[in-house]
Amino acid sequence: MRLKILACKVLYRELSYLSALCPNLLDVTYMRQGLHNTPEALRNELQKEIDAIDLDQDIHTGTEDSCGPIDAILLAYGLCSNGVCGLSSKKYPLVVPRAHDCNTLFLGSKERYREYFDTYSGIYWYTPGWLENAPMPSETMTDRLMELYTELYGEDNAEYLVDLELGWYKKYTTGAYIRWKELPFPQYEEYTKRCTHYLNWTFRLFEGSSDLLREFLSGSWDEDRFLVVPPGRKIAPSFDERILCVE
Template identity: 30%
Template sequence: MSRQRLLLVACRVFERELEVLARTAKTELQLHYIEIALHQQPGAQLRAALQEEINTVPEEDYDAVALGYGLCNRGLVGLKAHGLPVVIPRAHDCLGILLGSSQRYLAELEKQPGTYFQSCGWIEHLPADRTLRPLAAGEGLSLNQEELVARYGEESAQFLMAEYAKFTQHYKRLAFIATPVAKADERERKAAEIAQQQGWTFERLPGDLTWLQRLVDGEWNDKDFLVLKPHEKVALSYGDGLISAEPA
């Protein structure tokens, strides 16, 4: 029996984990990566990028398209399958996926709502001059102090810096989701450093790659994955399933 030919379009946050899992995947896997943190960019850029990928897949070459994404703050709502089925984990975001289940993710958030999560991928892709990735949409938030002063003037820049500090004031814990990938120890150390700089507690959460494994292996049970039939689109659902398929 020939293996399923799967195109996996994934956020770059998963690159190292997928490197590991792809070697023993049960499907014939092709990986396309999309730049990290698109969910923070305005203008529905994430949806547009994913839709573009889906629309341009050479459909004779694959049996299905899988997305290495979760709901990602509504970024996937409205995404439409083309001629191939599209498989999406029923996850809120990459953090839930790396923790292995939404249940575990929500339990960690319940334990400490003020948790700033990081993973190997997030630490790897931190801009060099930043300790924290900006948390809300907008180009303005990625400016550093000099740039802020240049754009808004000294006084306003001070005000904005103070406001930005408030965005993270409610965080009490940095939870680092550790996965067995290259340089994991180095990433963990950096995360612990960030926690210390911010005055947060640091906790290492062992990652669980079984969800991601099932994505690459083609084991898509209905509880954990939404499979869009051709031309169906993603709708937000308020039940446990998070997302559902709607006819186009």
């Protein structure tokens, strides 16, 4: 199969590893991290990429004469605050994992994600891709904000502004690192421990799984784990355990 993949950059290491082992012909475009913070922006950027593929004008894909037609467009995202809802391709099937967010992709199943979510309240997830591409809750983040606001508003005002901006930290009680045996990064695991100690959170280490992403790339799209959207149809939230459905 020849597959076009649109993925958040936090999945770069995991998808790169699995792509190298996959027998299918894969063309991956990584989107910048942070688009999910504004779901409409994520939807718009992904739809632009899909439209470009439909028109065969995306420089990442090339032309059908040079590369051959693709079999499907894979979206390496979860529901992501409904950011993928409404997406559609006029020409190709869209395939997306049934997941609320990317942590399901790292953990390997929506059931495991649900289990941890229900068991451990207030989890903030850490992975290599998140640590490399996003400002994570940490002493480093606090210090950087303090330095910035001190320069702009003075030290007394800076302390107040940092406390205000980082007040959402209080919603969390656990910092969880997802480790893949195929891609061990002990330095990131240790850094996560330091972050949780600083934040007075409980540290937990969870073993992730490559199974879901491996099957995603292989084309083994069973209905329980993946939504396949026919050309011309749109992705929609299912509001049940399936997470996603065809509109």
